[in-house]
Amino acid sequence: MWLAGCARVEYLHQAWQGQREVMRLAVPVADILADPEADPALQARLALALEARRFASEQLGLPDNPSYTRYAQLPRSYVLWNVFVTPELSLKPIEHCYPLAGCIAYRGYFNEARAEAEAKRWQARGMDVYVGPVPAYSTLGWYDDPLLSSMLHWGDDYLAGLIFHELAHQHFYVRDDTSFNESYASFVEQQGLRQWREQRGQPAEDPRQARQGREFTELMLDTRRQLAQLYASELDDQAKREGKQQMLAELQQRYQDWRDQRWDGSRRFDGWFVRPLNNASLLPFGLYDQWVPAFERLFQQLGEDWPAFHAEVKALGGVAAPQRRQRLEALLDESANCDNSSAAC
Template identity: 55%
Template sequence: MKCSGPAPLDRVFSALVPVLGIFLLNGCSSLGYYGQLAEGQWQLLRARQPVEKVLADPASSAQLRVRLEHAEQARAFASRHLALPDNRSYRVYADLGRPYVVWNVFATPELSLQPVTHCFPIAGCVAYRGYYQKGAARGAAALMRQDGMDVYVGGVEAYSTLGWFDDPILSTMLGWGDERLATLIFHELAHQRFYLQDDTAFNESFATFVEQEGTRQWRAARGLAATDDSQAGQREQFTRLVLASRERLQGIYAGPLDDAHKRAAKQAEFARLRREYREVRDGEWGGDKRYDAWIYGPMNNAKLLPFGLYDQWVPAFAALFREVGRDWARFYERVEALGRLPVAERKAALTRLAGSL
C-alpha cells in the first residue's frame, strides 16, 4: 500500500506525509495488526463502484458528478499522453464516510532522527505503520511514547496498492481542487508504472516529477496558463527550513553533550525553527499563515521524518526527461535502468543528472 497524505498543509505536507507500504505482510508483527489491515482493505474494496455507475445514479449529487467527470478526464489523459498504466485504477469510486482512509504512526528514539522501520515483502522497509482506525493508531502511538519514543500520527486521504488492486477515487480526496485531484492520479499511477523496493527518495522523486510534468502537459492540453510558482516557492522554502533544522539536530544528537543537554538543545532548535519560520512568513510571504498549524503544533523528531523525500532527485529526473527528447516511453526505460543499478551507482548517476541542469 502506498499512501498520500492529508491536504491541510497543501502540497508540502501531503507530499511529505508518507507514503509508503503496509501491503503484503510478513510474519514479524502481531496478528491483530495484520487483521486490521486486511479488514480495512477488504472494506475499501467492497465500497468500490464503477465511476460510470455513480455518474448515472440520480441520487449522486451534482458536485460529486462534476468532480468525478473531471477526474476521469485526467485519468484518460494519464494513459493516452503520459504513457501511464491503462487499467481500472481511479476508474472506480469509494465513499468511506470518514475524513481519512488510514492514519500513519511514525516513531524515532528521543535523541535520534533514525526512524523505527517496518519491512514488508513488496513495499520494502518503511518508516511508519498504518491503521484504518484512528483509535488504533493513537493506541499504538501511546504504547511507543511509554517506551520513550518520539511519535507522530498523521491522517492520510489516499493511497495506492501499486497496481495489486483497482485503486479507487476516494471520498476523502474530493475536498481537493480539481487540479490537485488530477496530480494525485498522475503521481500514484507513476508508482504503478515503476516502484523500486527500499528506495523511497527515488520512488517519490520519480513520481513527483511525473506529477509535475504531467500537470504542466495537462494544463497545456486544456489551453490553460502555466501554474503560479509562488506557492511552490513557499513550499520549497518551508521544506528547506525544516531540512536545515533536521541537519542541526543530527549534529546535536551525534555530538558530545550528555542526554540532559541534548534534550535542552533539541527544544532550543525547535524554537529556532519556529522563529525562522515567522521571519519568512511575516517578511517574504506577506503574512501567509498556511503552515502555522503544522509549525505551532507539538514538535518532535518523528514529525520531521518525511521532509525531503519527495524532491531530492526531481532535478535528476527532469534532466533525464530532456535527454530522451521528452519521450515518455524512453524516459520510463531509462528510469527502469537506473533502478537496476546498485545503490551507490544509482545515486552517483542521479547526482550527475542533477548536476547537468
C-alpha cells in the same frame, strides 16, 4: 501491507479489513455519472478524475488499467493515518518490512484511534512520533485502486496530482527505498500537473505559490540537515537534546518570519505546526522531497521524454542502493548548479 510476515496479528487484521472495506464500497464511476439522482457536484469531480486518469496514461506514460475508474465514499475523513517513528536523537525512521513492498518508513492504519494508540506505545518507549492523515494510497497494482472521497477534499489540481502520484507507484517501485519511491512519484505528480494545466489551457501555477512551496520545503530540509549534523557530533546526549530543542524552536520562528514577511501572511503551511515538532514530523520532507530536483534534472537531460525517463528510472532502481544514491546526488548537484547559473542546462 496486509501480507507483512513480521507484523502483529492485530495489525494484519485491521489492514485486511480496511482494504476489504474500501473495495466493498467502490462502485463504477460510470454508474454515478449516469445516475440522474446523483450529486451534480460529485459527478463533475468524478468526470474530471476520469479525464486526469486518461491523461496520465496517454501523456505521462503511466499504467492504463481500471484503477481510479471506481469510487468509494468513505465513512471517515481520510482513508489512512500513517505513523512515523524515529529515535529521540536520530532522523532514521523505524522501518516496517513486508514481503512484497519491502521495508518502508511508516505504518498505515485505517482507524485513527488505532494509529494514535500505536503512536502512544512508541512515545512510551521514548521515541519521536508523528501521525499524518492520508487521502490516498497505492496497492502497487495488486488491486485496482479506486477513487476515494478523501481525495476530493481539495481542488481539481490536487485530485489530478494524487492520481498521477499513485499511478507512478504502480508503474515502478523499489523495495526498501522509500525516499526514492516517494520522490519519483512526487516529481511525476508535479511535472504531470504542469502539463495537465497546459493542455487544459490553464495558466501556470502562481509563481508566488510555487516559490512559497519550494522555500517551505527547503526550510524543513535545512533543519533536517542541521539536526543530522548535531546527532552525528561528539556532543553528549543531553547537549544534543538541548541543541535539538533550540533548532526546532528556531524552525518555528523562521517559519513565522517567512510567513509574515516573505509570504504576505499566507497560512497555508500552518498545519505542520499544530503539533509539537520532532524528528518524526520532519520525516515526510526527507521521504517525499529529497530527490525531486534530481528526478527533474534527469527528465530534462532526457529531453522531457516520458518513456525514456521511466526507462531510466527503472534502470536506476535496478542498481545497488549505494550506486543509486551516488547517481541521485550527482543529479542533485547538477540541479543546484543549474539553479545558480544563468547558463542553459
